[in-house]
Amino acid sequence: MRIVDIREQTLPISSPIRNAYIDFSKMTLSLVAVITDVVRDGKPVVGYGFNSNGRYGQGKLMRERFIPRILEADPASLLDDAGDNLDPHRIWDAMFTNEKPGGHGERSVAIGTIDMAVWDAVAKIADKPLFQLLADRYGDGRPHRNVFVYAAGGYYYPGKDLDKLKDEMRSYIERGYNVVKMKIGGAPLDDDLRRIDAALSVLKDGQKLAVDANGRFGLDTAIAYAKALSRYDLFWYEEAGDPLDFELQATLRNYYDKPMATGENLFSMQDARNLVRYGGMRPDRDWLQFDCALSYGLVEYLRTLDMLGQHGWSRTRCIPHGGHQMSLNIAAGLGLGGNESYPDLFQPFGGFPDGLRVENGFITMPDLPGIGFEGKADLIRVMRELSA
Structure with a gap:
């Protein structure tokens, strides 16, 4: 079991609206797909994630730092103890390797977006809704x-x-x-x-x-x-x-x-x-x-x-x-x-x-x-x- 690819795409979510601080005319987000080698119904299990509105897409940070760290890690190091699913905590640790504490800024958005896709994949591999997996x-x-x-x-x-x-x-x-x-x-x-x-x-x-x-x-x-x-x-x-x-x-x-x-x-x-x-x-x-x-x-x-x-x-x-x-x-x-x-x-x-x-x-x-x-x-x- 392993992650075979992680893809990111920056997409517009522009709108003429504004709040007290910003307008959303040029707002973007990052969409992420975590593709695994686990097969369900004849297709690979894919986890998806995206970041919330109000913060822009973070593709550059993902491509330069966080995605390579996951793909370069020993696949076995990213699995749970039973070896039958991905471990979001170990994947998070891999992403945060060589990062100093503090100064959270935009990297927290990049990691949070990938983390969402990882949890989506984990719940799909477990064949459960994520809310049930979390309750369990x-x-x-x-x-x-x-x-x-x-x-x-x-x-x-x-x-x-x-x-x-x-x-x-x-x-x-x-x-x-x-x-x-x-x-x-x-x-x-x-x-x-x-x-x-x-x-x-x-x-x-x-x-x-x-x-x-x-x-x-x-x-x-x-x-x-x-x-x-x-x-x-x-x-x-x-x-x-x-x-x-x-x-x-x-x-x-x-x-x-x-x-x-x-x-x-x-x-x-x-x-x-x-x-x-x-x-x-x-x-x-x-x-x-x-x-x-x-x-x-x-x-x-x-x-x-x-x-x-x-x-x-x-x-x-x-x-x-x-x-x-x-x-x-x-x-x-x-x-x-x-x-x-x-x-x-x-x-x-x-x-x-x-x-x-x-x-x-x-x-x-x-x-x-x-x-x-x-x-x-x-x-x-x-x-x-x-x-x-």
């Missing part, structure tokens, strides 16, 4: 098949007035979501408050709005928004300031006693640990959004979950960023609090397997091999072109 290995064997999901949108784009924002939010509610999210910080405070009022006007009892500033604010502006947002019953106030400004986040709790969320732009267990140590995050109400596809993959995410438990955090306070099926499987297999969803954006990579319905804010995991990419026709078509 790291839990009690009983996955949480019903997973909370929220609809992320509410971006700024040309010509989008309040009526169009309301139509967008209404469309998510009609599709079964009961929590929706919109961007703030890309307009003056008074304009954003009008946008929030418009979005809230289409919600009914039991339905919530989350807002996301994408790290745009300095302390004074973050506090001004906190005071203004306190009048609402929001699901959360997300990433007010720079993700590494733990003092800003810790100070903000003095002005906003309702739920806050952050973490999507922290790319290692060590950075996540600094957030919970110094960022003033409150385990009884706040949310952590670490995204495995951007932060060295599931191997590192398991370390992060262990660290959170040592610091008194429940993994149910984790709702990952990214809206991809990898985090959806992690949420089901390891008992996280839910997952982000992009019902309309970043296609074909956003969204769920075809025919999967959202009911009262939850989806039920289907029995698909691996991560389940084969259940989304437009996505698996692109993936198979890479591995053909």
